[in-house]
Amino acid sequence: MSGPLATRLALVRVAVGAVCVWTLLRQPGEVPGLGVEPGAIFRPVGLARLLDAPLPPAFVAVWQGVTVLLGVAWTLGWSWRVTAPAFAAAFLGWATWRLCWGAIAHDLHLLTLHVLALAFLPAAGALSVDARRAGRLAWLPDGAVADVWVRGGLRLVGGLTVVTYVLAGLAKVGRSFAWASGASLADHLSVAVLVSLVYRPGDGLPPGFTFVLDHPALLAIGAPLTLALELGAPLALVHRYAGVTWAVGIFAMHVGIAGAMNVVFPYPTFGLAFLSFLPVERLLRGQYTSVR
């Protein structure tokens, strides 16, 4: 299995795996004891709603360790037929567990969706251990079959990205288009900065926040532009240039959010969530082929 698009899909796999492993190692899966009442803020989401009480910390620690190992295997593309679905299941469970403690940050949603989608795709066909030394558990389709999986797979990953941004846009205009005025964005900006200052006192005021306050026109432009990027996301699937343009635009939006709000969602803020739209394989091979 070879070709520029197989390389792109492999790069998406490596990026997703690396972010997952980094997330797992950076954030504890268990919640260090809230002394008030241990189970007081256990608010299960997703599959965890089947639980009556939190899992034992030792179980969570082992689970986290196993998930990290599977994540490394995923990133290296080793024995994909087994490690991909196993990691997808383990990571879905871990991410669900991490969101059971009250604070719902939406940084894990798209990452988890991409993990689930990639687990169904032959994403270890290039840049992988499997590609170098095909074992019994590798999944390396060839010829026209590989072409179907790779092209369609990249489109699926991009489609999932698009849907999440459209939903975010729809949530903002659910009742009216008042959000586009910029006033609501100013309030959200202020709350994010306030939370950052109160709970991370060493961070200081984000320079972008001061800049935006000094230039209020940025809010008047930024709010409708944000809505246009989110609600117009499906256009990214229509043509490859539209996809590249949209990916650059939404990446810029996340960089702006990081600069003005101190809110960094690593997967989109570092542009990794949008690799399926970009000819990133050029970085390795010096060539580019359209998904379409």
Add this chain to the structure above:
Amino acid sequence: MLPSRRPLRSAVATALLLVLAACMTRPPAPIAPAGGGGGARDRGACATVSPMPMGPVERARLQLRTVAVLLLAAVASPALFETGEALFPLSDYPMFARARPPVETLFFVEVARPDGALERVPARLVSGGGAGKARQQLQEVPRARKSAQLAYCRTLAAGVAGAGELRIVRGEFSLARLRRTREAEPHRRTVVVSCPVPG
């Protein structure tokens, strides 16, 4: 799951699903037959009457489309049905969407030093996690029994260096004032519980 009561959202979501379905199921780019590919598409209308066995290419397309349609429909479903966050990783992504009140209430932890200085305790010392988790945890403190509040206060104080008094504070912050002064000082504060730092 309840049907969404937001017609605009539902209409756009339905249109989006149609666009995505069209993208995923549109005729693919020509592919040179290899390994027995081809399949029913090339065999004309007769294929629908007496279907030939699927080749590997057609089978791959069918598998991929099935996965794609199911996944995309599931992910888009929160726009059509009110699911909240109950079905992670599905969500309607409400961040930055709802209108904020002009005054934000936050619970935070601070240490009052003997010289009168007030130091905020960072989130990682409060919850071991980020700001969001610390915020959620501290919001629960007023609802706990007084003895439990005190025990929690002492747990936090044990992790703080130096002498002083640890306080869990309910603060009211004006967003307009934050934008004007660029300082995160509450205009109203209430100490929920306090305890000495062991030093």
